[in-house]
Amino acid sequence: MTPGTDATADLSALGRVHVVGIGGAGMSGIARILVARGVTVSGSDAKDSRRLAALRAIGVEAYVGHAAEQVDGVDTVIVSTAIKEGNAELSAARERGLRVMGRAEALAAVMAGHRGVAVAGTHGKTTTTSMLTVALQHCGADPSFAIGSELNESGSNAHHGTGADFVAEADESDGAFLALPAWAGIVTNVEPDHLDHWGTFEAIEQGFLDFCTGIRDRGGFVTVCIDDEGGRRLAERARAAGVDVRTYGEAADADFRVELVEVGTTGWVFDVLERGVRHGRTELAVPGRHNVLNATAAFVTGLGLGHSSAALREGLESFSGTRRRFDFKGAAAGVKVYDDYAHHPTEIAATLRAMREVVGDSQLVVAFQAHHYYRTAMFVKEFGESLGLADQVVVLEVFAPGEEPIPGASGVSMASHVPLPPEQVVFEPSWSRVASHLVERARPGDVVMTLGAGDIAMIGTEVLDLLRAREGSSS
DSSP: OOTTOOOOOOOGGGOSEEEETTTSHHHHHHHHHHHHTTOOEEEEESSOOHHHHHHHHTTOEEEESOOGGGGTTOSEEEEOTTOOTTOHHHHHHHHTTOEEEEHHHHHHHHHTTSEEEEEEOSSOHHHHHHHHHHHHHHTTOOOEEEOSSOBTTTSOSEEOOSSSEEEEEOOOTTSGGGGSOEEEEEEOOOOSOOHHHHOSHHHHHHHHHHHHHHHHHTTOEEEEESSSHHHHHHHHHHHHTTOEEEEEESSTTOSEEEEEEEEOSSSEEEEEEETTEEOOOEEOSSOOHHHHHHHHHHHHHHHHTTOOHHHHHHHHHHOOOBTTBSEEEEEETTEEEEEEOOOSHHHHHHHHHHHHHHHTTSOEEEEEEOBOHHHHHHHHHHHHHHHTTSSEEEEOOOBOTTOOOOTTOSHHHHHHTOOSOGGGEEEOOOHHHHHHHHHHHOOTTOEEEEEESSGGGGHHHHHHHHHHHHHHHHO
8 A cells, every 4th residue: 555545444344353362462452453443342361351351441342261152143253373273262163154363364454554564573572663653643643553562651552543554563473474564664683583483593584584575565665673683684685675674773884873872861862873964862761772772763664654853752752661561560678670571582681781770789680481492492591691680580480381391491491501609590480489589689779570471470569569568577
């Protein structure tokens, strides 16, 4: 489609929609947009959650648990990638001949008719998608968006806007990003991950190239970080294939070169030089050097969408974060508690370096739970090394429900690779004891941080309760 179109696709053909796995970040966002577009939506998830409560508030009939009768009267069933064959609702849908759609197909359907902007990369997708959304909102664009986490500004992970643009977090884990009708794209980095789907790193690189050439075929452009080796290779290959590529990073040969100025009161202050011409300083309200690159990706893309440099920079300065990204849970007994979704060694290292800017000379006390045996097997040494950026480390057992264990892919092996004195590292297989380990190691002025893709965020509440009890006993 041509840029600037503001029509939206007719979704009436979907009829009544039921979403299996509706509590997930991506699926709840699709459901929210469908409701805003006038579609009757129901859904189910394995357990109740804050997201299910929010969906019920906008008219979604959200069930806890899966049962065949919950697809009675339904025309289309949208299925999360987390749902296995044999699920009662999926089986009933197939037996009845209902339309069955995967997450990528459903997201493509709600994006149709918009100028799609897809944000891809091994890390940084959620934050970059969020930054671009907030910047475009500040420019008065009112984009639709679907993000893997809730914006602090709105409390929502999805929105049906009145503007022409649709900004979507584009997931490469199962190749879903190749199905999105994107006119513009961002690639933050390209690293080995999700090899359970792709098989090899070469296949992942080809997938990202296919993502870029798809955007070429729609007449759009791609913004790529060349500080990342995989991103640099992609940019070179994509340009050779005729893709309009706009590169960014601290690298001297980037089209949009980042110049770091200083660490400000809340985050980095930086400037962006477009072929030598300065755009002006931006001061972020979120910590971390990696967030300078995320913000620059959003800035470059916003320029490509036709917005002014000044308005985009003001929007980026107003961005305050997303849930499960530097998520402040609370403070007690002089200790601050945070949670973050980081679940890959590169993400963990970036997150801990950024938190160092907050902690200063105090201790950083971290608990980490790896997600998937295959990822742990690939990066067990790298996980340990990245966790060594903390002062005290508690390693949990790997969270990998339904997977066959892989020899050596374990929490105890990971803990053995943490380059800290033995008394500063512990492997704790019992979930119930993790919070007490963290509290025992934390002193006033320290920061406790939970990291991982699973339910580890829940531990923060227990940590705060124990800290409050300690505070009460000492008063």
